[in-house]
Every structure is written in structure tokens, then in C-alpha cells.
Amino acid sequence: MKNFLFLIPFFLFLHPVLAQNKKHTLLLNTGTQNTWERDFAYSPLVYAGSNAGFTLGFSGEGHKKTDEVYIHYSRLPLQNQFNAEMSATHASIMTYTFYKWDWLPRQLNLGWSNNNALSLRNYQDSQNFNPRFDFHTSFGPAARFQTYFGKQQQWRFASQAHLQVIGFLFSASYITSPPDPFLHEQSTFNAFMQSISLFQPFRQHDLGMMNQLFYQLTNGNEIGIGYRWHYTSLENAHRSQRSGGHYFFQLNFQL
Amino acid sequence: MRQLRIINRFLLIFLATWTMSCEEIIAPKSPESSPRAVFEHLWQDVNNRYSFFEEKQIDWESVKQIYSPLIHENMEPDALFDVLGEMLAELEDGHVNLLSTFNRSRNWSWYENFPLFYDQQLIDDIYLRTDFRIVGPMHVQTVDNMLYVNYRSFERRISQANMDEIIRLMQFHEGLIIDVRSNGGGSLQNAHSIASRLIEQELTYARQRFKTGPGNTDFTPWANLRITPQSGEKYLGKVAVLTNRRSYSSTTFFAQMMKALPQARLFGDQTGGGGGIPVFAELPNGWTYRFSGSQTVDLDEVQLEFGVQVDQLLTHPSELMPGKDHFIEAAVSWLKSNP
Numbered sequence: 281m282k283n284f285l286f287l288i289p290f291f292l293f294l295h296p297v298l299a300q301n302k303k304h305t306l307l308l309n310t311g312t313q314n315t316w317e318r319d320f321a322y323s324p325l326v327y328a329g330s331n332a333g334f335t336l337g338f339s340g341e342g343h344k345k346t347d348e349v350y351i352h353y354s355r356l357p358l359q360n361q362f363n364a365e366m367s368a369t370h371a372s373i374m375t376y377t378f379y380k381w382d383w384l385p386r387q388l389n390l391g392w393s394n395n396n397a398l399s400l401r402n403y404q405d406s407q408n409f410n411p412r413f414d415f416h417t418s419f420g421p422a423a424r425f426q427t428y429f430g431k432q433q434q435w436r437f438a439s440q441a442h443l444q445v446i447g448f449l450f451s452a453s454y455i456t457s458p459p460d461p462f463l464h465e466q467s468t469f470n471a472f473m474q475s476i477s478l479f480q481p482f483r484q485h486d487l488g489m490m491n492q493l494f495y496q497l498t499n500g501n502e503i504g505i506g507y508r509w510h511y512t513s514l515e516n517a518h519r520s521q522r523s524g525g526h527y528f529f530q531l532n533f534q535l
Numbered sequence: 536m537r538q539l540r541i542i543n544r545f546l547l548i549f550l551a552t553w554t555m556s557c558e559e560i561i562a563p564k565s566p567e568s569s570p571r572a573v574f575e576h577l578w579q580d581v582n583n584r585y586s587f588f589e590e591k592q593i594d595w596e597s598v599k600q601i602y603s604p605l606i607h608e609n610m611e612p613d614a615l616f617d618v619l620g621e622m623l624a625e626l627e628d629g630h631v632n633l634l635s636t637f638n639r640s641r642n643w644s645w646y647e648n649f650p651l652f653y654d655q656q657l658i659d660d661i662y663l664r665t666d667f668r669i670v671g672p673m674h675v676q677t678v679d680n681m682l683y684v685n686y687r688s689f690e691r692r693i694s695q696a697n698m699d700e701i702i703r704l705m706q707f708h709e710g711l712i713i714d715v716r717s718n719g720g721g722s723l724q725n726a727h728s729i730a731s732r733l734i735e736q737e738l739t740y741a742r743q744r745f746k747t748g749p750g751n752t753d754f755t756p757w758a759n760l761r762i763t764p765q766s767g768e769k770y771l772g773k774v775a776v777l778t779n780r781r782s783y784s785s786t787t788f789f790a791q792m793m794k795a796l797p798q799a800r801l802f803g804d805q806t807g808g809g810g811g812i813p814v815f816a817e818l819p820n821g822w823t824y825r826f827s828g829s830q831t832v833d834l835d836e837v838q839l840e841f842g843v844q845v846d847q848l849l850t851h852p853s854e855l856m857p858g859k860d861h862f863i864e865a866a867v868s869w870l871k872s873n874p
Contacts, residue, residue, distance in 0.1 A: 323817035362821030406815035455828040464758040525558040
């Protein structure tokens with residue numbers, strides 16, 4: 281219990297931040313997503329391709345704290361250099377929490393992020409144990425730089441980045457799609473608990489960055505363009521790697 | 536002050552532009568695909584994940600010593616393919632293949648040196664004739680008041696409606712003969728579709744385990760393989776199942792299901808095996824390959840990889856019946872003799 285006492289001042293600090301009035305925004309974006317992916321359980325070759333990616337987001341911005349949630353989905357037909365095909369499905373819920381510290385320049389916010397990401401890989405030439413998958417939940421620091429410009433400060437440029445350092449990983453096994461504990465008789469809960477492994481710093485990697493440029497309309501809504509990049513490398517029974525760049529057009533609606 | 540702001544914005548735009556296409560900048564290079572690299576990749580992956588080294592007493596390291604000197608950097612793709620195919624053939628496993636755009640290596644020793652005791656022309660002329668029923672993928676005919684079901688490939692789907700019809704037909708027949716000779720396998724689901732209509736209670740028929748690491752003994756714990764009864768009408772009478780050495784993979788699993796069934800009896804020759812589920816993978820030069828990644832044993836701990844033995848072996852030349860299929864005749868006799 282003593283170990284958790286340090287949380288008390290943290291929550292005391294957090295309360296005024298949570299209690300403040302916030303500006304809420306709904307975010308919608310879509311655009312081309314370029315991706316490459318490699319799963320050493322099946323192939324040392326890189327599969328690459330592009331398709332449309334979609335994101336639904338929500339932002340709550342207060343004087344001291346900003347919360348952002350991005351729900352992203354994309355389904356991509358990827359090919360290797362020999363034209364073998366793989367269907368990749370990516371889904372993620374990414375959250376950012378940024379704090380405005382007095383000791384930092386006004387444009388710079390620091391905070392933390394949480395990524396909950398699923399990757400499914402369906403190889404055309406693999407008849408069994410398909411699709412292979414990874415799911416990870418991870419946490420790490422995040423930073424955001426945001427500046428306004430233009431005669432009426434109607435332009436906004438934001439750049440934010442995250443690096444995940446700790447979390448959990450749930451992924452396909454050495455041979456099969458389901459993790460090994462699901463292959464013998466025991467409760468689903470036990471099998472699930474035994475399948476979870478630690479997202480370890482330096483062994484697993486998840487980092488990303490997002491640049492956005494917005495123009496504010498007279499009604500307070502924003503239109504903009506952006507680029508979101510991520511890189512993930514996970515090692516469990518085998519190593520899998522993927523990276524994607526999403527070029528998007530975005531609408532922000534004030535709620 | 537104004538100049539500083541302009542410089543700042545210029546730097547920002549530069550940074551934002553520079554960080555675009557990051558995914559392409561960090562994309563890994565293609566792996567080396569020289570004959571040596573391809574050989575090493577294939578040997579190593581099979582070494583790590585193939586599931587029957589101990590059971591087949593294969594020294595994979597010594598196999599490498601034999602085939603590695605045959606690899607040289609300037610060899611043509613078809614020459615490399617032949618060496619790799621021959622190396623994989625050392626595993627004597629029908630679930631091991633190398634696939635390229637120009638060939639597919641294989642080892643069919645599990646049936647090539649054995650008589651198959653299956654003559655399709657004889658079956659068509661004497662037993663199926665021209666008025667047989669086609670129930671989904673099954674050819675069905677009445678033979679001596681028994682229902683004869685000829686099923687050529689487990690790749691062809693059997694629906695519940697197909698099995699409803701088979702069960703309905705059993706009202707008018709004294710026994711059921713399922714002929715899966717020379718059936719090379721396919722989807723295990725089809726085997727379950729048949730077997731689940733022949734039982735009233737859940738039945739454990741085998742146990743299975745999967746590789747979990749590179750060590751020869753790295754496996755999951757054994758897990759029971761079961762058949763669960765389907766809802767709907769069932770046939771619980773006697774079943775004769777005909778197999779031969781070319782009954783492979785899912786057909787071996789089906790034979791084992793039937794062997795575990797008290798009212799079923801296997802006739803003919805043992806199945807060819809194929810008790811390991813094939814894992815698929817890809818080489819740095821784009822060729823694909825597959826190999827067994829699991830083991831399955833019967834209830835007496837015998838590996839299905841080496842085939843399911845029949846209850847009544849009919850391979851002796853003296854048992855042949857000119858102009859007739861002696862497997863079918865033996866099955867009919869058994870079905871008639873013990874009602």
C-alpha cells in the first residue's frame with residue numbers, strides 16, 4: 281500500500297486540471313496510407329502497399345491539459361517484391377494527454393500517450409495458421425508543439441510525437457495463429473492471462489509522429505491536412521515490424 | 536523580432552516536410568537472396584520448426600553437411616531448386632514441399648511403393664454405375680442394400696444438408712460404407728461434418744501438440760482432439776471405412792475418428808499418414824515452402840504421421856477378387872454378418 285502513496289499528490293495535482301472547462305472537438309480524417317510490414321514467422325521479405333486510412337478522433341482542450349483520442353482503421357493490400365500478396369488490417373486507439381507547464385514555452389506541451397493497436401496479416405499463399413496477429417497496449421511519453429499564425433491567428437500548425445516504453449503484448453504463437461496457451465485445455469481467461477507478455481523497452485518499439493496544418497473557419501471549425509507516421513517492432517515468438525505514413529485531409533468540428 | 540519569427544516558421548515548415556515519407560526512409564532493405572542465403576534460411580527454419588525430427592530419427596545437421604557443399608553462388612534457380620527439394624525430401628513427409636513458379640518439390644514415398652487397391656474404372660462400372668446420386672461432393676449408390684459413399688477429396692465441402700440426405704438415405708439401408716481410398720485430404724472440417732453425424736456423445740479420438748520453440752522437444756502440452764455431435768438426425772449403426780496408402784492428411788484424421796467410433800471398422804490398407812499440420816513460409820527469393828509444425832497421436836500414443844492401421848488388412852494378393860473390389864466386398868460381408 282505504501283508504494284501507492286505517491287499517487288495521492290499526483291491526484292491532488294490532477295484534480296484542478298480535470299475540473300476545468302474544456303473546448304471539445306470532433307475530428308474526422310481520411311487519406312492515403314502507405315505501409316510496409318514484415319513478419320519473420322512467415323517471411324523475411326517486406327510487404328508494402330497503400331490504401332485509404334480512416335481516423336475518428338476527439339479532443340478536449342482545457343487551460344492546463346489537453347486530451348486527444350484517435351481511433352484509426354485501415355485495410356491494406358500489400359505485396360512483396362515478387363508480387364505475393366498479403367492483406368493487412370490495422371486498427372488502433374491512440375490517446376494523448378498533454379499538460380501545459382508554466383516553465384515550458386507556451387507552444388510546447390509534454391505528456392503521455394497510450395496506444396492500443398491490432399495488426400492482422402493474412403498471407404495469400406499461407407493456407408494454415410492465417411492470419412497472424414499482434415495486439416499491444418503500451419504507454420510512454422509524448423510531446424506536442426503547437427503554434428498559431430496569420431493576421432487573425434487563423435492558421436494552426438501542430439506537431440506531436442510519442443515513444444512507447446512499457447505495456448503488454450498479445451500475439452500469434454511460434455507456429456499457430458492463436459497463442460500457445462489457447463492450444464490446450466484450460467479456461468479462456470487463464471489462456472489469455474498466460475498469453476500476455478511484457479512490452480519491454482528496447483525489445484519492443486512503438487513510436488510515431490503527427491504533423492498537422494489547420495485553417496480555422498469563421499464558425500470555429502477547422503479544415504486541414506496532415507501526416508501521421510508510426511513505426512512498430514514487436515518481438516514475441518517471432519519479430520514483426522511495420523511502419524505507415526498516413527497523408528490525410530481532416531475536418532475538426534467544435535462541439 | 537519579426538525576422539526571428541519568419542526563421543522559426545521556415546524551420547517548422549522544413550521540419551514538417553522533412554519528416555514526411557518517414558515510412559519509406561526507414562523501410563528495411565530486401566534480404567540477401569543468394570543461393571547460400573536461401574539455403575541457410577530454409578535449413579534453419581526447418582531446423583527450428585519441423586516437428587518430427589526425433590520420431591523419424593533424422594539428423595538434420597548431417598543433412599546440412601550433405602547438401603551445403605552442393606550450393607554455389609552462380610548456380611541457376613532450377614539447380615538450386617533441385618538441391619533444396621532433395622534436402623526437404625529427406626524428411627519423407629507429404630506435408631513438406633518447396634514451391635516456385637516453375638516447379639513443386641515433393642516426397643510421395645508414403646504411397647509410391649505400395650499397391651493402392653483402388654480402380655476407379657471398376658468402381659464406376661460395377662458399383663457406382665450411371666445412376667448413382669451426387670450428394671454434394673459425394674457419389675452415393677446402393678450396393679447389396681448398403682449405402683456406398685465414395686468421397687474423393689476432403690477439399691470439397693460437405694454441407695449439413697448433404698449429411699441430412701445421407702442420414703435420410705440410411706433409413707433404407709442396412710449399413711454404411713465410406714470409401715476414402717486415394718483421398719489426399721483437405722479440410723478437417725469436412726471430416727468433422729461426417730463424423731459428427733455418427734455419434735451421440737462427444738468423442739475424443741486423438742491428441743495434438745504444436746512446436747513452441749527451436750528445441751526438438753519444445754512443444755505445447757498435448758490437447759485432446761474431439762468430435763462433437765451435430766444437432767439433427769444421426770446414424771448410429773455400423774460403418775465400414777475403406778482406406779489405402781494414398782489416404783492422406785485430413786483423410787488420416789478421418790480414419791482415426793472412425794477408428795475411435797465403436798460401431799465403425801476400417802478395411803483395406805493403412806492410411807499414408809500426414810499427422811502434422813503444415814506451416815507455410817517464404818524464402819528470401821520469393822519461393823514458398825511448407826512443413827509439418829505439429830504432432831498428432833492416437834489414443835495409444837501412436838503417431839498419425841505414420842498412418843492409421845486398419846482393423847481388417849486386405850493387402851494379401853490371395854484376397855483379390857477378379858472383377859470385383861475386394862475392399863467393398865469385405866465391407867459388405869461384415870455389415871451383413873453382424874447386424
